[in-house]
Amino acid sequence: MNSDEWIIHLTELRKRLIWVMLFFIVTLAAGLYMSPQVLLYIKNRPAAADIAWNVFSLTDGMFIYMKSGFLVAVFFTLPLALYHIWAFVRPGLTTEEAKKTFWFIPLAFVLFIIGAAFSFYVAFPMMVSFLSQMNKTVGAVETYGMDKYFSLLFSVVFPLSLAFEMPAVVLFLTRLGILGPALLKKARKYVYLILAIVGSMISPPDFVSHLSVTIPLIMLFELSILVSGWYMRKKETSNPLIDPKGGASHV
Helix, strand or coil, X not given: XXXXXXXXXXXXXXXXXXXXXXXXXXXXXHHHHHHHHHHHHHHCCHHHHCCCEECCCCCHHHHHHHHHHHHHHHHHHHHHHHHHHHHHHHHHCCHHHHHHHCCHHHHHHXXXXXXXXXXXXXXXXXHHHHHHHHHHHCCXXXXXXXXXXXHHHHHHHHHHHHHCCHHHHHHHHHHCCCCCHHHHHHCHHHHHHHHHHHHHHCXXXXXXXXXXXXXXXXXXXXXXXXXXXXXXXXXXXXXXXXXXXXXXXXX
């Protein structure tokens, strides 16, 4: 690829990034406007119903307000960002590959929503309940800062929501011949270790919280292997030139 082609690609990338950033700014403004309703909804959930939100700094409320708006903006900007990723790599794909990979956009967004729902309605309440019970067993007086509560919430919900994209990403790469079930199985023990580390980083420092995050991550990886294997078997029936090591043959 010569310098002129590099300039053309970088120019296109810049234009797409600008569109995504402009849309993000617009949705961020909408998110800031919606923040009071979002925060009240979170406050009325069972996980927070019995917890008094205390502020220990004049800026706590403002930062939470902005974090809430940021989360709303990311949620609505994600489909557009996924589309521009697909559109950017589209010239390098065949017409058939482009049609087969376009489904990645709605699938990834749906998985993101499922991940957000699981982490918000299942994983996070389990963490809060367990940690609260632990505090009570030692006779501690529970006084929670609003900033700490939301920092924990965002550190659990957002990474888990992104992690739920794993099956879609793996299937996307499998369709392009980059990954395959054999390669994923070969890397399983290393991936387990990485997922355990990630789970410990985004969850509170207790065993139950680690399990409530790490186990779903491992299940997502195993689901990704099944999805990749399903696609390879489907492709093998229509194309005999399949690399048994897990990727598509380029012969």
